[in-house]
Amino acid sequence: MRTEEKLYTLRYKKDDKSHLAIKDVNTCLECTAKYGEPQPCVSICPANVFSWQNNRIVIGYENCVECGASRIACPYENIDWNYPRFGKGIALRYA
Amino acid sequence: MLDYDIVVVGAGPAGSAAALKAASEGKKVLVIERGPEPGSKNVSGAMIRKDYVTSVFGEDMPFERNVETIKLSLYNGNKPVNIEFHPEGLVTTGRLKFDKWLSSVSEKAGAMVIPKTTALKLNWENGIAKSLTTDRGEVSAKSFVLAEGVNSLVSMESGIKGDWTPENSVQAVKMVYSIKKGDLNTIFGFPDDNTGMSWRMIMTDPLVAGFMYTYKDSLAVGIGSPIKELVDRKIRPEKLLDDFLEMTGIAEKVKGYSLREYSAKIIPEGGFPDINVAKGNVYLCGDALGLVDPLTFDGITPAIASGIIAGEAAVYNYDKEIYRYNLMKNPEISKIAKERKLETDFMTGNKAGEYINMVSSMLEGWASGDLMGIRNTMVSNYRNLIPDLMTFVMRMR
Ligand SMILES: Cc1cc2nc3c(=O)[nH]c(=O)nc-3n(C[C@H](O)[C@H](O)[C@H](O)COP(=O)(O)OP(=O)(O)OC[C@H]3O[C@@H](n4cnc5c(N)ncnc54)[C@H](O)[C@@H]3O)c2cc1C
Numbered sequence: 001m002r003t004e005e006k007l008y009t010l011r012y013k014k015d016d017k018s019h020l021a022i023k024d025v026n027t028c029l030e031c032t033a034k035y036g037e038p039q040p041c042v043s044i045c046p047a048n049v050f051s052w053q054n055n056r057i058v059i060g061y062e063n064c065v066e067c068g069a070s071r072i073a074c075p076y077e078n079i080d081w082n083y084p085r086f087g088k089g090i091a092l093r094y095a
Numbered sequence: 096m097l098d099y100d101i102v103v104v105g106a107g108p109a110g111s112a113a114a115l116k117a118a119s120e121g122k123k124v125l126v127i128e129r130g131p132e133p134g135s136k137n138v139s140g141a142m143i144r145k146d147y148v149t150s151v152f153g154e155d156m157p158f159e160r161n162v163e164t165i166k167l168s169l170y171n172g173n174k175p176v177n178i179e180f181h182p183e184g185l186v187t188t189g190r191l192k193f194d195k196w197l198s199s200v201s202e203k204a205g206a207m208v209i210p211k212t213t214a215l216k217l218n219w220e221n222g223i224a225k226s227l228t229t230d231r232g233e234v235s236a237k238s239f240v241l242a243e244g245v246n247s248l249v250s251m252e253s254g255i256k257g258d259w260t261p262e263n264s265v266q267a268v269k270m271v272y273s274i275k276k277g278d279l280n281t282i283f284g285f286p287d288d289n290t291g292m293s294w295r296m297i298m299t300d301p302l303v304a305g306f307m308y309t310y311k312d313s314l315a316v317g318i319g320s321p322i323k324e325l326v327d328r329k330i331r332p333e334k335l336l337d338d339f340l341e342m343t344g345i346a347e348k349v350k351g352y353s354l355r356e357y358s359a360k361i362i363p364e365g366g367f368p369d370i371n372v373a374k375g376n377v378y379l380c381g382d383a384l385g386l387v388d389p390l391t392f393d394g395i396t397p398a399i400a401s402g403i404i405a406g407e408a409a410v411y412n413y414d415k416e417i418y419r420y421n422l423m424k425n426p427e428i429s430k431i432a433k434e435r436k437l438e439t440d441f442m443t444g445n446k447a448g449e450y451i452n453m454v455s456s457m458l459e460g461w462a463s464g465d466l467m468g469i470r471n472t473m474v475s476n477y478r479n480l481i482p483d484l485m486t487f488v489m490r491m492r
């Protein structure tokens with residue numbers, strides 16, 4: 001089963017403001033030179049939030065399952081990781 | 096500005112225990128929860144000790160099934176060594192129902208719980224927190240309990256603790272499959288809808304701690320694996336879970352049943368006692384202190400135990416050394432602190448592999464009748480491992 005299909009099982013309310021951001025795009029270039037692809041954030045994320053497109057990390061924050069791993073996996077602490085606001089984001093039922 | 100005696104961040108087991116304790120002592124307590132309702136952001140297995148929870152929160156705890164059997168499988172390559180226990184007092188539960196119930200008990204004791212609200216930061220004056228800023232406004236209090244779980248953003252923002260590192264944290268992913276009660280009973284040979292089992296697995300290369308729990312009408316499966324190892328080897332956690340399901344034969348069992356929910360959460364492996372537990376009038380508890388065993392996944396009991404102690408500390412405004420002492424004195428908490436070293440060895444060294452090799456070579460020797468061989472291997476290679484192995488097996492129960 002594809003990750004996207006797994007994510008369809010989740011109830012989700014979108015916050016229109018992204019709760020995740022890359023602090024400095026140049027750091028990601030340095031990271032890619034050192035660690036190659038997939039970068040640590042791309043490979044640890046269980047929800048395909050991060051992807052490498054045109055030499056920068058693109059964040060699909062609406063996929064986020066709020067696990068916390070990318071913030072820790074990034075060797076440069078380059079992810080500004082927050083919670084979605086006002087109770088938005090995922091709403092689990094059976095976990 | 097709203098004003099309370101005590102503000103608790105997080106309505107998980109730690110936060111609800113703290114709120115219950117403080118409200119029972121007559122304090123005006125506010126609990127801030129970021130989820131649309133308590134439990135909606137939380138992930139566990141979960142297998143919990145019913146008696147312990149009941150001793151704190153009272154009767155009527157919602158649960159899925161009694162755990163009549165725990166099977167522990169140590170995988171060496173594809174073939175596992177299995178050990179079975181028949182525990183008492185363990186049940187499975189899902190977090191939404193469980194956390195909602197915990198929170199409702201704290202409300203009955205007088206606490207006020209506000210969901211859909213994210214705590215952002217504490218505002219300090221001379222080392223004392225005066226108020227808490229949330230995404231819906233500010234609230235002041237005499238003391239604060241940070242029961243915000245593993246992603247403890249407020250504690251970190253306040254400089255009370257640093258973040259976990261890839262070396263001391265585990266990535267966990269979980270899936271729940273819908274399986275009708277009757278089907279589930281047939282698959283596992285359960286006599287009725289209340290009987291259930293837990294299956295715990297340990298695999299090496301990469302190190303994986305896995306679980307399978309039976310709910311009433313569904314099956315919960317998941318794995319945890321050290322973040323460092325996953326990142327270094329570029330292993331995707333969801334792929335690892337898929338492989339795990341194949342290897343354990345669970346994939347075969349759930350074939351034709353639909354996936355009900357997918358989730359993930361990190362698990363801390365370091366923390367208490369090597370961590371700040373408080374600052375001024377602000378007390379940390381539960382996963383925010385790293386009070387969970389990443390191998391057995393036992394975190395709810397110590398979360399509740401530390402929550403009560405934090406609630407008390409907040410009521411009496413204890414000094415942080417007294418708070419630390421009280422935490423250390425609690426058997427549920429000191430157990431984790433004591434086993435930290437074993438745990439670290441296990442997660443970062445190759446202890447897991449050594450245990451599993453030891454057990455399987457012992458069993459092979461046994462099967463081939465080479466008892467002298469077993470004795471020699473044990474004495475020469477594994478003498479130091481045996482006490483650790485026994486501790487390990489005991490704590491998996
Ligand atoms: C896959 C997995 C399986 C597990 N299995 C088991 C098991 O079988 N048995 C067991 O005992 N333990 C298990 N655990 C561990 C257990 O889940 C944790 O140890 C336990 O939940 C910790 O409780 P807590 O109250 O400290 O934190 P949490 O349960 O994480 O609660 C923290 C609460 O705070 C809220 N919050 C966080 N930040 C904010 C903020 N800024 N503002 C407002 N609210 C906030 C969250 O939404 C959440 O409700 C498992 C963990 C995982 C990941």
Ligand code: SF4
Pocket residue numbers: 022027028031032039040041042057073074075076077078079
């Ligand atoms: S791991 Fe960090 S630095 Fe590397 S690409 Fe991802 S966000 Fe950028």
